[in-house]
Amino acid sequence: MQNDHFQPHDHARCISTAVDAAERFCAAQGLRLTPVRRRTLEILLSEHRALGAYDILAKLDADGFGSQPPVAYRALDFLTANGFAHKVEALNAYVACTHPGADHAPAFLICRSCGVVEEAEAAPDKGPLARAAREAGFAIERAVVEAQGTCPACRSEHP
Amino acid sequence: MQNDHFQPHDHARCISTAVDAAERFCAAQGLRLTPVRRRTLEILLSEHRALGAYDILAKLDADGFGSQPPVAYRALDFLTANGFAHKVEALNAYVACTHPGADHAPAFLICRSCGVVEEAEAAPDKGPLARAAREAGFAIERAVVEAQGTCPACRSEHP
DNA sequence: CACTTAAATGATATAACATTACATATCAAC
DNA sequence: GTTGATATGTAATGTTATATCATTTAAGTG
Ligand SMILES: [Zn+2]
Ligand SMILES: [Zn+2]
Ligand SMILES: [Zn+2]
Ligand SMILES: [Zn+2]
Numbered sequence: 360m361q362n363d364h365f366q367p368h369d370h371a372r373c374i375s376t377a378v379d380a381a382e383r384f385c386a387a388q389g390l391r392l393t394p395v396r397r398r399t400l401e402i403l404l405s406e407h408r409a410l411g412a413y414d415i416l417a418k419l420d421a422d423g424f425g426s427q428p429p430v431a432y433r434a435l436d437f438l439t440a441n442g443f444a445h446k447v448e449a450l451n452a453y454v455a456c457t458h459p460g461a462d463h464a465p466a467f468l469i470c471r472s473c474g475v476v477e478e479a480e481a482a483p484d485k486g487p488l489a490r491a492a493r494e495a496g497f498a499i500e501r502a503v504v505e506a507q508g509t510c511p512a513c514r515s516e517h518p
Numbered sequence: 519m520q521n522d523h524f525q526p527h528d529h530a531r532c533i534s535t536a537v538d539a540a541e542r543f544c545a546a547q548g549l550r551l552t553p554v555r556r557r558t559l560e561i562l563l564s565e566h567r568a569l570g571a572y573d574i575l576a577k578l579d580a581d582g583f584g585s586q587p588p589v590a591y592r593a594l595d596f597l598t599a600n601g602f603a604h605k606v607e608a609l610n611a612y613v614a615c616t617h618p619g620a621d622h623a624p625a626f627l628i629c630r631s632c633g634v635v636e637e638a639e640a641a642p643d644k645g646p647l648a649r650a651a652r653e654a655g656f657a658i659e660r661a662v663v664e665a666q667g668t669c670p671a672c673r674s675e676h677p
Numbered sequence: 678c679a680c681t682t683a684a685a686t687g688a689t690a691t692a693a694c695a696t697t698a699c700a701t702a703t704c705a706a707c
Numbered sequence: 708g709t710t711g712a713t714a715t716g717t718a719a720t721g722t723t724a725t726a727t728c729a730t731t732t733a734a735g736t737g
Contacts, residue, residue, distance in 0.1 A: 363654050391704090393714070412694065425716055428695065433715080448607040449662045451694060451723090466647050468656045479650035486645030488625050488663055491638035495522050496670035497627045503608045504647055505662040511655030550733085552685075571723070586688060591724065610694090610723060 364407040364457065364477055365470065365510040373457065374404045380459035381443050390441060395424045399434035400455060403444050408474040409452035447476060449505045454478070466504035472513035523566040523616065523636055524629065524669035532616065533563045539618035540602045549600060554583045558593035559614060562603050567633040568611035606635060608664045613637070625663035631672035 364373070381400055385392040392400075402418050403410060416431035424430055435453055438444035444455050445465050457478045458465065464481035481504045483489060492499050523532070540559055544551040551559075561577050562569060575590035583589055594612055597603035603614050604624050616637045617624070625640035640663045642648060651658050 365654060365656070391714080395715080427717055429697090429717085430715075432695065448664070451610075466650070468647075468651055468654060468658075470656070471659070477654060477656070479647060482646040483665075486647070487639065487641040488627075488645070488665055491625070492627055492665060492667075495524060495627060495636060496673075497524070497629070497636070497665070498667045498673065499627075499665040500630070500667040502666070503662060503664040505607070506642075506647055506651060506656070506658040506660070507662075508651070508657045508659040514655075514657065550684080554686085584687060587724070588688085588726095589686080592686080 365473075365475055365512050370407075373407075374401070377404050377443070377455055377457070377459050381441075384441070384443075384459075388441075390437075395419060395430065396434045396437050398422060398424065399431070400438055400443055403438070403453060403455035407454070407457075407476060409447045409450045409454045409469075409476050411450075411452045415453070445478070447505060448503050449507065464502060467506065468510070469505060469507045470510035470513055471507050472509050475510060477510075524632075524634055524671050529566075532566075533560070536563050536602070536614060536616070536618050540600075543600070543602075543618070547600075549596075554578060554589065555593045555596050557581060557583065558590070559597055559602055562597070562612060562614035566613070566616075566635060568606045568609045568613040568628075568635050570609075570611045574612070604637070606664060607662050608666065623661060625661075626665065627669070628664060628666045629669035629672055630666050631668050631676075634669060636669075 378397070378400065381392060381397075384390070398419060399415060402415050412428065412431045412435060415435070416426070416428060419430055419434075420426040435444065435446075439446055439453070442456055442462055443459065444453055446453055447467055447469065449469065454467070454476045456465070458480070464483045466479045466481040468477040468479060481502055483499055483502045488502070489499070537556070537559065540551060543549070557578060558574060561574050571587065571590045571594060574594070575585070575587060578589055578593075579585040594603065594605075598605055598612070601615055601621055602618065603612055605612055606626055606628065608628065613626070613635045615624070617639070623640040623642045625638045627636040627638060640661050642658055642661045647661070648658070
């Protein structure tokens, strides 16, 4: 794993890297990183935890954007459709992507103690699930891979 | 894979096997497979698709059980806690277990065309995710592994 | 059997997550 | 500047899930 956000790290760099990548990608693809979309990405990037759509909506509202659910859901749809954020299905919540750039298949390690969500590569063509799919003749299009447990930082606090 | 519920099969046997296994397990463990719990399991077993809690609730209501959400959620809690059913996080819906018996880590193949959900073994200690977890010192307690795509039966219909 | 206690159910209310629909505004191209 | 496409504002509604408290049922105990 290139990064490990369970440990203390230069988080300002996490934010600037991701925002820069989003800006460059949007410029290159003719996508519009509008103020509400950009602010939503910044909100997600502010921590490595998954945030609910209504948590995000409350912050957007406080910042002078709209106060109705579609404001948050539209921004999240844009960010997830373009790979800048992901939905964590097990939490019904959203997290900024930490593997910005190309299209990819995310997997998550979710600490149930501190809430930090670490993104890894799912490698959808490998592993036991891919084998079961091949045996059944099933064509995988998208995979949700989310492990819940405890991160090293939390376990060292409660030994 | 022992079974493959994407293909035609003796489904009455699926049902009787699973209900029998649940009855034996409850008898052995001193658990109470009450009428509403048993009926909920039968409803889930009636098809190999995931059903929403409110779909189940409507059927329970029609059968003379209660009509309020906790009726369905309590029965589903019992069934999932004891391994007779699983929640499919990507669908916010529930499916009967087809690997009855011991405690196990399920993975799912979900056909987005016909809705059939096939259960496989997740093998939580293998695969790329387990490797990433070991590298990060993360202790996995539960894994959500859900692949969405198309099953062989549906693909042969739309070639 | 009567008593106690834990588990399960009934019922009400509310919280949390998400979408539809339609009006208005902004932007890019012509 | 007009046009058409994209984005936003806003109201209403739909869907999924939980909290709380009263009541009933079942199991264990003397
Ligand atoms: Zn960081
Ligand atoms: Zn990502
Ligand atoms: Zn069957
Ligand atoms: Zn199972």
